[in-house]
Amino acid sequence: MGAAEKGVVAAGHPLTAQAGARVLREGGNAVDAAVGAMLTSFVAEQLLTGLGAGGYMLVAGAGERPTLLDFFVEAPTNRRLAGSMHEGGEHPPPAELRAVDVSFGDAAQVFHIGPASCGVYGTPAGVCEAMRRWGSMGLQELAMPAAKLARQGVEVNRGQAYIAKILADLLTSTPECAALWAPAGHVLEEGELLRNPELGDALERLGEEGAAPFYRGDIAAAVCDWLRGHGGSLCGENLAGYEAVEREPVSVRYRDREVLTNPPPSAGGTLLAYALALLDRGPAPPRLSGVVRAMAAAQVQRTPEFVERLSEEGFLERFLAKNLGSTTHIAVLDAQGRACSVTASNGEGSGVVVPGTGIHLNNVMGEQDLNPLGFHRHPAGRRMPSMMAPSVVMRDGEVELVLGSAGSNRIRSALLQTIVGVVDHGLGAREAVQAPRVHFEDGTLYAEPGIDLGELLGPDSPADVPSGELVEFHELNLFFGGVQAVLRRGDAIDGAGDPRRGGVAVRA
Numbered sequence: 001m002g003a004a005e006k007g008v009v010a011a012g013h014p015l016t017a018q019a020g021a022r023v024l025r026e027g028g029n030a031v032d033a034a035v036g037a038m039l040t041s042f043v044a045e046q047l048l049t050g051l052g053a054g055g056y057m058l059v060a061g062a063g064e065r066p067t068l069l070d071f072f073v074e075a076p077t078n079r080r081l082a083g084s085m086h087e088g089g090e091h092p093p094p095a096e097l098r099a100v101d102v103s104f105g106d107a108a109q110v111f112h113i114g115p116a117s118c119g120v121y122g123t124p125a126g127v128c129e130a131m132r133r134w135g136s137m138g139l140q141e142l143a144m145p146a147a148k149l150a151r152q153g154v155e156v157n158r159g160q161a162y163i164a165k166i167l168a169d170l171l172t173s174t175p176e177c178a179a180l181w182a183p184a185g186h187v188l189e190e191g192e193l194l195r196n197p198e199l200g201d202a203l204e205r206l207g208e209e210g211a212a213p214f215y216r217g218d219i220a221a222a223v224c225d226w227l228r229g230h231g232g233s234l235c236g237e238n239l240a241g242y243e244a245v246e247r248e249p250v251s252v253r254y255r256d257r258e259v260l261t262n263p264p265p266s267a268g269g270t271l272l273a274y275a276l277a278l279l280d281r282g283p284a285p286p287r288l289s290g291v292v293r294a295m296a297a298a299q300v301q302r303t304p305e306f307v308e309r310l311s312e313e314g315f316l317e318r319f320l321a322k323n324l325g326s327t328t329h330i331a332v333l334d335a336q337g338r339a340c341s342v343t344a345s346n347g348e349g350s351g352v353v354v355p356g357t358g359i360h361l362n363n364v365m366g367e368q369d370l371n372p373l374g375f376h377r378h379p380a381g382r383r384m385p386s387m388m389a390p391s392v393v394m395r396d397g398e399v400e401l402v403l404g405s406a407g408s409n410r411i412r413s414a415l416l417q418t419i420v421g422v423v424d425h426g427l428g429a430r431e432a433v434q435a436p437r438v439h440f441e442d443g444t445l446y447a448e449p450g451i452d453l454g455e456l457l458g459p460d461s462p463a464d465v466p467s468g469e470l471v472e473f474h475e476l477n478l479f480f481g482g483v484q485a486v487l488r489r490g491d492a493i494d495g496a497g498d499p500r501r502g503g504v505a506v507r508a
Contacts, residue, residue, distance in 0.1 A: 055344030071126025095231025115232030117366030143207025159502025199358030327406030407481030414481030
């Protein structure tokens with residue numbers, strides 16, 4: 001990339017990446033571009049993110065103090081524990097979580113949806129706080145193209161059609177959700193148009209009025225009234241008290257680089273840092289067996305005590321010292337060397353679309369991966385322990401790699417292998433993102449085609465390599481995450497979107 005060019009945006013949908021690149025061309029910085037891309041993703045990637053979602057943004061480079069902005073989902077009031085506030089029959093009893101089976105072809109997973117799965121959303125607050133801190137353009141200017149797109153409609157592409165197909169039971173679980181996703185009696189297919197004009201109105205109001213209507217105004221009231229009438233727990237007090245929070249990123253050395261990622265109370269960044277630190281003790285490049293051992297070691301650390309103590313002050317330092325001795329992602333690097341890495345997730349979505357708002361609420365309180373100790377165990381106001389880990393790799397004080405991923409528990413293994421590919425094997429962005437992946441979890445090794453498993457399964461395999469069931473996929477699959485990455489080498493900047501989730505990179 002020549003010096004005159006403005007930067008690169010990598011994202012999970014062509015329209016998302018194009019929106020960010022357009023902002024860079026118009027003179028915006030990396031954060032402006034990331035926010036513009038985010039707002040478009042709320043329209044183009046409604047199955048993965050939205051105004052009812054939560055996430056994280058990592059900003060670094062170009063003289064910026066590395067900062068992680070946490071706007072992830074918070075636990076709402078637990079109506080089972082606070083039943084007295086609903087006595088007298090004013091409100092129905094809390095709804096039960098509804099389980100739906102989702103098949104990835106070669107593996108399956110159970111998700112839980114419905115009003116009881118909805119946590120306190122954070123994306124409206126996150127967008128506004130990001131623009132207040134780092135933005136150089138007006139939020140209204142960034143929101144209007146996305147609002148227009150929501151009203152006109154977005155053609156469902158191949159990647160979104162596949163996700164809609166495997167989430168069909170969720171998308172038809174309520175009349176409101178089915179009205180969006182199955183208006184003709186079948187879930188929208190590739191080439192059909194997804195229209196959500198009410199979402200367009202909500203995005204326009206976000207641009208004009210900021211986050212206030214979503215947390216203390218009429219939109220907040222509509223959300224809470226609808227959920228209260230259907231057994232949900234999220235209430236006005238939960239929304240009114242929500243704020244995006246600044247955190248200091250995790251910093252871990254890997255080879256001659258510094259890796260910045262998501263700190264507690266997120267779990268994903270802590271476990272990624274731990275796995276990288278383990279690999280850094282060994283030779284470069286690590287063998288496949290070493291990568292799998294690091295994955296297994298990180299998984300073992302995710303104990304009930306680990307989850308409970310994530311929110312404690314100083315947990316990260318104590319943990320590393322003791323042990324070492326839906327989602328969608330947008331990655332942006334601008335011409336000044338400023339990086340913005342932002343991951344947002346709606347879970348899979350709850351199936352709850354609030355009438356009059358166009359907002360599909362998250363199902364984070366029903367995400368088994370984020371609730372390993374059981375559902376509805378978190379006190380009101382606690383940030384959920386997400387696996388999301390927007391990350392930046394620094395080399396000699398400058399940004400080298402900006403990346404992040406979707407994929408629930410597979411996020412940390414996808415990012416680990418991408419970083420190893422770039423740092424240890426010298427791969428370019430596209431090669432590192434598209435390389436086949438493995439994932440080890442709960443005694444099962446999952447592998448994409450193209451992985452040489454002889455080192456792990458042959459008679460000469462190391463004795464300390466974890467053993468267990470093997471699940472071999474027949475093609476690259478979104479089960480293994482969706483890494484979006486931008487890489488700088490010298491004066492050249494390149495990016496890659498993950499083909500597993502229809503990702504693309506666009507130069508500005």
